[in-house]
Amino acid sequence: VKYGIIGVGAVGGYYGGVLASNNKDVHFLLRSDYNHVKKYGFIVDSSLGNFTIPKVNAYSNSKDMPKCDIVIVTLKTTSNRQLSEILPNIVKKKGIVFVLQNGLGIEENISNIVSEATILSGVTNIASNKIGPGHIRHLDAGRITFGEYFLHYKPAGITENMKLLAREFEQADINFIMTGNIGEARWEKLVWNIPYNGVSVILNATTKQIMNNLASRTLVRDMMLEVIAGANKCNFSLPVELAEKMLDFTDDLKDYKTSMMLDYKLKRPLELDAIYWGAINAAKSAGYNMPILNAIALQLEYLNSNNK
Amino acid sequence: VKYGIIGVGAVGGYYGGVLASNNKDVHFLLRSDYNHVKKYGFIVDSSLGNFTIPKVNAYSNSKDMPKCDIVIVTLKTTSNRQLSEILPNIVKKKGIVFVLQNGLGIEENISNIVSEATILSGVTNIASNKIGPGHIRHLDAGRITFGEYFLHYKPAGITENMKLLAREFEQADINFIMTGNIGEARWEKLVWNIPYNGVSVILNATTKQIMNNLASRTLVRDMMLEVIAGANKCNFSLPVELAEKMLDFTDDLKDYKTSMMLDYKLKRPLELDAIYWGAINAAKSAGYNMPILNAIALQLEYLNSNNK
Numbered sequence: 316v317k318y319g320i321i322g323v324g325a326v327g328g329y330y331g332g333v334l335a336s337n338n339k340d341v342h343f344l345l346r347s348d349y350n351h352v353k354k355y356g357f358i359v360d361s362s363l364g365n366f367t368i369p370k371v372n373a374y375s376n377s378k379d380m381p382k383c384d385i386v387i388v389t390l391k392t393t394s395n396r397q398l399s400e401i402l403p404n405i406v407k408k409k410g411i412v413f414v415l416q417n418g419l420g421i422e423e424n425i426s427n428i429v430s431e432a433t434i435l436s437g438v439t440n441i442a443s444n445k446i447g448p449g450h451i452r453h454l455d456a457g458r459i460t461f462g463e464y465f466l467h468y469k470p471a472g473i474t475e476n477m478k479l480l481a482r483e484f485e486q487a488d489i490n491f492i493m494t495g496n497i498g499e500a501r502w503e504k505l506v507w508n509i510p511y512n513g514v515s516v517i518l519n520a521t522t523k524q525i526m527n528n529l530a531s532r533t534l535v536r537d538m539m540l541e542v543i544a545g546a547n548k549c550n551f552s553l554p555v556e557l558a559e560k561m562l563d564f565t566d567d568l569k570d571y572k573t574s575m576m577l578d579y580k581l582k583r584p585l586e587l588d589a590i591y592w593g594a595i596n597a598a599k600s601a602g603y604n605m606p607i608l609n610a611i612a613l614q615l616e617y618l619n620s621n622n623k
Numbered sequence: 624v625k626y627g628i629i630g631v632g633a634v635g636g637y638y639g640g641v642l643a644s645n646n647k648d649v650h651f652l653l654r655s656d657y658n659h660v661k662k663y664g665f666i667v668d669s670s671l672g673n674f675t676i677p678k679v680n681a682y683s684n685s686k687d688m689p690k691c692d693i694v695i696v697t698l699k700t701t702s703n704r705q706l707s708e709i710l711p712n713i714v715k716k717k718g719i720v721f722v723l724q725n726g727l728g729i730e731e732n733i734s735n736i737v738s739e740a741t742i743l744s745g746v747t748n749i750a751s752n753k754i755g756p757g758h759i760r761h762l763d764a765g766r767i768t769f770g771e772y773f774l775h776y777k778p779a780g781i782t783e784n785m786k787l788l789a790r791e792f793e794q795a796d797i798n799f800i801m802t803g804n805i806g807e808a809r810w811e812k813l814v815w816n817i818p819y820n821g822v823s824v825i826l827n828a829t830t831k832q833i834m835n836n837l838a839s840r841t842l843v844r845d846m847m848l849e850v851i852a853g854a855n856k857c858n859f860s861l862p863v864e865l866a867e868k869m870l871d872f873t874d875d876l877k878d879y880k881t882s883m884m885l886d887y888k889l890k891r892p893l894e895l896d897a898i899y900w901g902a903i904n905a906a907k908s909a910g911y912n913m914p915i916l917n918a919i920a921l922q923l924e925y926l927n928s929n930n931k
Contacts, residue, residue, distance in 0.1 A: 514922075517825060517922060518922060518925050518926065520925070524929075528924075528925050528928060528929075529924075530920075530921040530922070530924035530925045530928070531921065531922070531924075531925040533921055534918055534921040534922065534925075537914075537917070537918065537921075538918075541914075606845075606849075606914035606915050606918075607914050607915065607917075607918040609845070609915075610842055610845065610846075610914075610915040610918055610919065611918065612838075613838040613839065613841055613842040613845075614822075614825060614826060614838075614839070614842065616836075616837075616838035616839075617826050617828070617836050617838045617839040617842075618826065620836060620838070621832075621836075
């Protein structure tokens with residue numbers, strides 16, 4: 316089984332590295348880190364044991380890559396427009412594209428690019444950072460939740476393609492769980508991601524700063540309830556109690572700058588299409604208007620467009 | 624007719640100055656500017672003609688002031704808690720308190736403090752600044768809209784007390800219009816004040832910056848429509864077209880930092896109770912939830928409480 320990794324940052328670098336270190340045949344598409352990685356390989360500092368990959372199959376152009384059985388997409392979603400050029404070069408005709416990105420509504424586009432491929436879709440709560448070219452720091456175990464994507468997140472059950480990926484992950488000791496309803500898993504993740512990412516950028520606040528102020532804490536809860544209502548309108552089933560559960564979870568978390576806050580500070584584009592508009596548009600299609608999310612998304616669009 | 628002016632800033636300094644320069648008997652309660660004004664008086668640079676008041680009836684303590692027939696309240700609403708001490712000292716038993724402040728839901732408290740007084744209520748679109756102690760710059764004519772306040776802004780028609788104030792204003796050449804429905808006038812003013820004041824603080828944006836970005840412009844329009852809907856739920860009558868009218872009006876305005884943005888930059892408390900929660904709570908009492916305004920108000924509360 317030949318792997319391609321598109322987007323070699325905190326997530327792609329870590330999981331690609333783990334697969335390669337378990338003797339999988341992994342091919343990495345790199346941009347700015349290409350020369351460094353080609354020369355020095357990968358270093359992964361991991362709580363589960365450090366490892367290095369001295370010799371990496373590194374490419375700077377997808378045209379030079381072999382056709383792969385499993386292509387793992389771990390780009391920031393803001394770079395997804397590159398996929399229309401990359402994927403046809405490297406996905407085998409009946410291959411698998413594994414979309415391991417945040418947000419909602421990203422798979423449909425990808426399935427249009429490589430219409431005969433299988434689309435698997437996943438989210439992960441891994442805590443890792445890229446701390447330099449070819450250098451990943453993995454902080455906390457984390458787990459991948461994945462399922463097969465069908466149009467509009469129609470629940471898919473456990474498919475043969477999922478079992479294939481599961482066997483591969485088992486061989487590489489990657490922690491995962493399969494779901495027959497990846498749409499629901501994505502919405503559930505957004506119950507946390509939408510409020511904390513957005514509010515942290517607008518108020519320039521860490522998770523603790525948000526939680527320790529009654530006003531911002533109330534806002535986060537209101538946003539969570541709106542996401543939960545949106546999911547339910549889209550025929551997924553998220554309990555209202557999930558909001559309190561996530562607030563409690565965040566109270567127990569160490570203080571934290573969200574990924575969107577870091578992107579904003581580094582003047583990178585914000586993942587608004589996948590994280591905000593994906594949910595807002597899905598709910599709108601189901602006849603549900605999300606007034607708070609819409610207002611927050613518009614503020615983020617303003618900040619994003621002025622953050623050059 | 625004896626006047627008391629509580630809050631000698633851009634608005635109180637200007638109108639109090641105009642009344643005094645027209646030989647009205649005006650008594651000013653001052654705080655930090657007391658010594659300066661006592662010594663040097665007022666200077667008003669006005670587009671309608673400059674004038675000075677060399678000798679001002681200035682007081683640093685309301686206990687030293689005479690009882691007044693008409694007390695004009697032009698404090699920032701964030702200082703309104705001071706009124707429970709001040710007003711009983713200076714309002715004649717059957718006197719008039721003229722509340723010339725922004726926002727909604729401020730009069731009821733005042734009428735509880737001086738329960739036998741008449742409460743007149745007004746808004747003004749005057750453009751003036753206090754540029755130093757005892758020094759007001761008046762930029763643009765402006766007009767006062769006022770009416771008599773009855774509980775819950777019950778429309779009052781044109782009352783004798785309003786006619787009394789009207790005659791006084793005529794004698795002092797103050798531009799005004801009377802309304803039988805001051806609640807509606809206050810809501811109408813909030814259609815502009817709520818979105819621009821709030822959004823300017825959160826996005827650190829001038830009016831032009833807000834208007835020239837599609838996202839923030841859309842947000843402002845959404846907020847205007849929510850305010851208009853809130854007013855109508857409270858049985859006032861604001862047309863939906865008012866939103867487009869105010870957007871056009873703002874497009875034609877020269878670039879502008881809102882008063883709340885200036886307050887925020889100067890680390891002064893923001894007028895959130897009067898401008899935001901007044902409207903939100905009034906709408907809630909009428910069974911209408913304002914999701915966008917509520918979310919924006921919570922963000923402003925966070926920023927306000929961290930702006931020391």
